[in-house]
Amino acid sequence: MGVVLFFAATWLTIAAGWLIAVRLPRRRQRLITHPDHGEWLAGLGLTHPADFLALESLVVSGHPGRQVLRLRLGEGDEARTVYLKRQTQVRRAERLRNFLCGRGWASNSLCESKMLEALRRYDLPAPRWLAAGEDGSDAFLLVEAAEGASLPQALQQMDDSQRRPFAAKFGRALGWLHGQGFVHRDLYAKHVLVEPSGDVTLIDWQRAACKNRLSYRDRVRDLAALHATLPDRLAGPAERLELLRAYVGSEKSELRRLARAVEREADRLLRYRHVREKRQASAADQAWVCLEGEALCLTPAMAAAYPGDEASWLSLDRQPVPPDDRP
Numbered sequence: 001m002g003v004v005l006f007f008a009a010t011w012l013t014i015a016a017g018w019l020i021a022v023r024l025p026r027r028r029q030r031l032i033t034h035p036d037h038g039e040w041l042a043g044l045g046l047t048h049p050a051d052f053l054a055l056e057s058l059v060v061s062g063h064p065g066r067q068v069l070r071l072r073l074g075e076g077d078e079a080r081t082v083y084l085k086r087q088t089q090v091r092r093a094e095r096l097r098n099f100l101c102g103r104g105w106a107s108n109s110l111c112e113s114k115m116l117e118a119l120r121r122y123d124l125p126a127p128r129w130l131a132a133g134e135d136g137s138d139a140f141l142l143v144e145a146a147e148g149a150s151l152p153q154a155l156q157q158m159d160d161s162q163r164r165p166f167a168a169k170f171g172r173a174l175g176w177l178h179g180q181g182f183v184h185r186d187l188y189a190k191h192v193l194v195e196p197s198g199d200v201t202l203i204d205w206q207r208a209a210c211k212n213r214l215s216y217r218d219r220v221r222d223l224a225a226l227h228a229t230l231p232d233r234l235a236g237p238a239e240r241l242e243l244l245r246a247y248v249g250s251e252k253s254e255l256r257r258l259a260r261a262v263e264r265e266a267d268r269l270l271r272y273r274h275v276r277e278k279r280q281a282s283a284a285d286q287a288w289v290c291l292e293g294e295a296l297c298l299t300p301a302m303a304a305a306y307p308g309d310e311a312s313w314l315s316l317d318r319q320p321v322p323p324d325d326r327p
Helices: 002-023 038-043 049-053 092-100 108-121 151-156 160-179 216-229 237-248 254-269 273-279 300-305 310-314
Strands: 029-033 058-063 066-073 080-087 129-135 138-144 192-194 200-202 289-291 296-298
Touching: 029 038, 029 049, 029 108, 038 129, 049 129, 049 138, 080 108, 092 108, 108 129, 108 138, 151 192, 160 200, 160 216, 160 237, 216 237, 216 254, 216 273, 237 254
Parallel strands: none
Antiparallel strands: 029 129, 058 066, 066 080, 080 138, 129 138, 192 200, 289 296
């Protein structure tokens, strides 16, 4: 009987959420700025969500509906390198999912800003957020660029004597993170930035969560994602075991059990192509320029060769229709 009531309550909550979604207006404007940086942003003329969404620069990563732009804001000593994470397709299903998780009727961008603020309060390894907002079906998050190289790049620059001490330091940092109830859920190697001091910053927290107590599966899933996406040539068994040993701390009896669980989960994750691709050697930095929204993406060199709208003829919807060769 209790199980029936649980599923009935779940479906009623989902149905109520969809009813709210249908009745809420599509056009929503909301802007949140960090108290320490709001005045600086206002001085740059960034006072409305549309101002942030209109910023243009090279796109350094992303996929349809979500782009990450790297740009320089301000002048002189106050200039900062920032990343603008821009969403152009915030769907109601996304808002409903966040609503059911207790994050409010919000986009992933707003939810990530709240997560970053919580992480900073605990002095955990996360970038500093500057602003977040929504404008209709578009949303954004502005974060300050974190120092350091990606984990694969940093390991390439370390010798064997440096990797094991770093693995221990990183393992203790992950143990502290999980001990405070935070789970990343996308802890891939490329989402770990390593500073020259050996301190780490974790980026891309849009799917993260904070719980009163993490489950064993949550912990294993994070560690396995890191294990699966780190090439063997950059971290051997000794370094990986050192990380787990530092992670468990004084609970040495858990080390063997945890290592086996992480290995099994990593094998499962590697069945997915996108995980296997993340394990490959990092390519050179890529960037592109979007034209006509996201209908056409060009490298900076190509965009410079076709200034203005001259390159629009390359978009797929302007290609000639092949003749009909049917008899």
